[in-house]
Amino acid sequence: MTAQAPADQTAAQGAVVELRRFSKWYGDVVAVADLSFELRPGVTGLLGPNGAGKTTTLKAICGLLHPSQGEVLLFGRPISRDPMLYRAIGVVPDGDRLYPRLTVRSYVRLHAELQGLTDAGAAADRAIAEVDMGPLADRRLKGLSKGERQRTKVAGAIVHQPALLILDEPLTGMDPGQRARFIELIRIIGAAGVTVLVSSHILGEVERLASQILVLVSGRLAASGDYHAIRDLMADQPRTVMVKADDARRLAAGLIALPSTVAVEVDGDALRARTRSVDSFATALPRLARDQGASLHEVRTTDESLEQVFRYLVGRR
Amino acid sequence: MSKTVRLLTFSLGQLLAGRRLIIIALLVALPLVVPAVFANGADVEPATFTLELFRQLVLPVLLPVVALTFATSSLGSELRDGTVTNLLLKPIPRPAVLGAKYLAAVASSLVVLLPAETVGHVVAAGGLGSTDLLTAMLLATVVGTLAYCALGLLLSLLMARALLVGLAYALLWEGAVVSVAPSAASLSIRGYTEGVLAAALRGGGLGLETRLGPVSATVLAAVVTLAALVLAVRRLERMDIP
Numbered sequence: 379m380t381a382q383a384p385a386d387q388t389a390a391q392g393a394v395v396e397l398r399r400f401s402k403w404y405g406d407v408v409a410v411a412d413l414s415f416e417l418r419p420g421v422t423g424l425l426g427p428n429g430a431g432k433t434t435t436l437k438a439i440c441g442l443l444h445p446s447q448g449e450v451l452l453f454g455r456p457i458s459r460d461p462m463l464y465r466a467i468g469v470v471p472d473g474d475r476l477y478p479r480l481t482v483r484s485y486v487r488l489h490a491e492l493q494g495l496t497d498a499g500a501a502a503d504r505a506i507a508e509v510d511m512g513p514l515a516d517r518r519l520k521g522l523s524k525g526e527r528q529r530t531k532v533a534g535a536i537v538h539q540p541a542l543l544i545l546d547e548p549l550t551g552m553d554p555g556q557r558a559r560f561i562e563l564i565r566i567i568g569a570a571g572v573t574v575l576v577s578s579h580i581l582g583e584v585e586r587l588a589s590q591i592l593v594l595v596s597g598r599l600a601a602s603g604d605y606h607a608i609r610d611l612m613a614d615q616p617r618t619v620m621v622k623a624d625d626a627r628r629l630a631a632g633l634i635a636l637p638s639t640v641a642v643e644v645d646g647d648a649l650r651a652r653t654r655s656v657d658s659f660a661t662a663l664p665r666l667a668r669d670q671g672a673s674l675h676e677v678r679t680t681d682e683s684l685e686q687v688f689r690y691l692v693g694r695r
Numbered sequence: 696m697s698k699t700v701r702l703l704t705f706s707l708g709q710l711l712a713g714r715r716l717i718i719i720a721l722l723v724a725l726p727l728v729v730p731a732v733f734a735n736g737a738d739v740e741p742a743t744f745t746l747e748l749f750r751q752l753v754l755p756v757l758l759p760v761v762a763l764t765f766a767t768s769s770l771g772s773e774l775r776d777g778t779v780t781n782l783l784l785k786p787i788p789r790p791a792v793l794g795a796k797y798l799a800a801v802a803s804s805l806v807v808l809l810p811a812e813t814v815g816h817v818v819a820a821g822g823l824g825s826t827d828l829l830t831a832m833l834l835a836t837v838v839g840t841l842a843y844c845a846l847g848l849l850l851s852l853l854m855a856r857a858l859l860v861g862l863a864y865a866l867l868w869e870g871a872v873v874s875v876a877p878s879a880a881s882l883s884i885r886g887y888t889e890g891v892l893a894a895a896l897r898g899g900g901l902g903l904e905t906r907l908g909p910v911s912a913t914v915l916a917a918v919v920t921l922a923a924l925v926l927a928v929r930r931l932e933r934m935d936i937p
Binding site for chain 2: 437440441442443444458461462463464465467469471473474475476477479488489491492493494534
């Protein structure tokens with residue numbers, strides 16, 4: 379995919395996206411506060427728990443929301459004053475937002491035509507092929523799975539080969555195979571010089587998609603920069619892992635002996651362990667269970683746990 | 696095909712898709728054509744019958760209901776289900792988006808109303824009948840449609856229950872309030888439409904008593920239509936899209 383950047387914009391000049399002290403509030407509720415960052419070509423992940431202000435930020439970048447305070451600039455200009463900037467922007471918004479009566483091909487072609495492409499049909503076919511929707515191109519959107527509909531939205535967003543691609547939770551509804559292919563596609567697009575901003579509330583997704591991340595918590599920028607450096611910061615904070623097993627009490631006794639374990643609480647057949655290293659916990663747990671003859675029924679990190687890590691990052695600033 | 700024209704044709708397709716066109720066309724045509732069939736065989740002056748049917752049924756009910764229904768769903772339904780982002784995130788100025796949606800609503804309304812009125816007129820007259828009357832009715836319908844669609848589009852950008860509020864205006868304000876307070880006709884699209892009808896019929900032997908003169912009616916209709924469209928454009932440019 380070759381990016382179509384505005385004529386006066388090159389990758390060497392200025393930021394593609396620039397937020398300057400952007401704030402958005404609704405009455406007394408502050409959705410995003412004093413947010414500043416810049417985006418340049420490559421893939422950047424926007425990470426944060428649900429309600430952190432990710433979608434608000436993405437909508438402001440797209441020009442769907444007006445800042446209550448501050449500025450949002452695309453290619454150095456506010457998009458609200460220059461709709462022609464949409465020639466260089468592709469957006470996969472949150473939610474469904476599809477026309478159920480259209481087929482995949484007619485939906486993507488509509489995007490191409492509204493972008494003013496001269497050969498809209500060929501552009502649509504190419505975009506459909508890029509997201510592996512070729513065999514379903516003549517199916518109506520209302521009959522597709524959530525993952526297929528999501529890929530159709532992506533095809534509509536990339537049909538005009540934008541210089542800036544914004545995706546709000548794009549992996550929602552995709553199966554593991556589709557996710558892997560999609561992540562590869564996003565990496566290729568980013569490597570081709572496109573500026574890609576992808577939001578997610580799942581750390582593992584962002585890790586596979588982006589090398590640079592922005593972490594939003596409660597409408598504020600909690601951390602930004604290289605993914606690995608931020609992950610190391612997060613690793614300092616204990617995470618909570620919930621385990622359901624046959625003999626949770628005996629398992630707890632083994633887990634508390636691990637050097638990375640901070641605390642263990644037992645409640646019936648479940649235990650909640652706080653650990654400084656989820657990785658070493660995940661390695662040790664099956665071995666402990668096997669040694670003690672216990673069966674594991676469920677193992678998961680809790681959402682509150684991730685929220686606590688995000689809040690820790692906010693507190694560090 | 697330009698982007699705006701493509702947006703217009705797409706919007707027309709959305710409004711007239713599936714069975715919606717057939718259902719609305721039947722709902723409009725039946726109350727106009729069926730009475731005309733009976734009038735044709737009765738001892739009734741066709742022109743008088745058609746004019747009264749137009750004044751008592753089309754102007755107060757069918758015209759506002761059809762125009763407001765299409766206008767409020769043209770952009771409003773896309774705002775509610777979120778599909779409007781497919782159109783707004785494109786290199787098309789928002790006034791052009793609004794213009795395309797407005798024209799789609801107007802065209803859809805006229806596609807339903809004009810044939811039904813023409814068929815009802817022809818059936819009642821047992822032929823072409825008075826072409827002056829037909830022309831006047833069609834002209835008044837076009838003027839009313841332009842105004843009601845502008846109002847409906849504006850309401851759909853201001854509130855979720857735009858159709859309900861629009862119908863309340865048409866049926867309560869224009870129907871009840873204007874009848875007891877004639878000066879309120881200056882704030883009534885129905886009043887403007889009747890004024891245009893009367894002006895078009897002048898000299899055709901079917902003079903009408905209307906609350907607004909032809910010039911006032913035409914100017915007010917134009918002012919209200921343009922004001923509603925300007926306000927709608929400002930609203931669309933400044934509003935946050937959910």
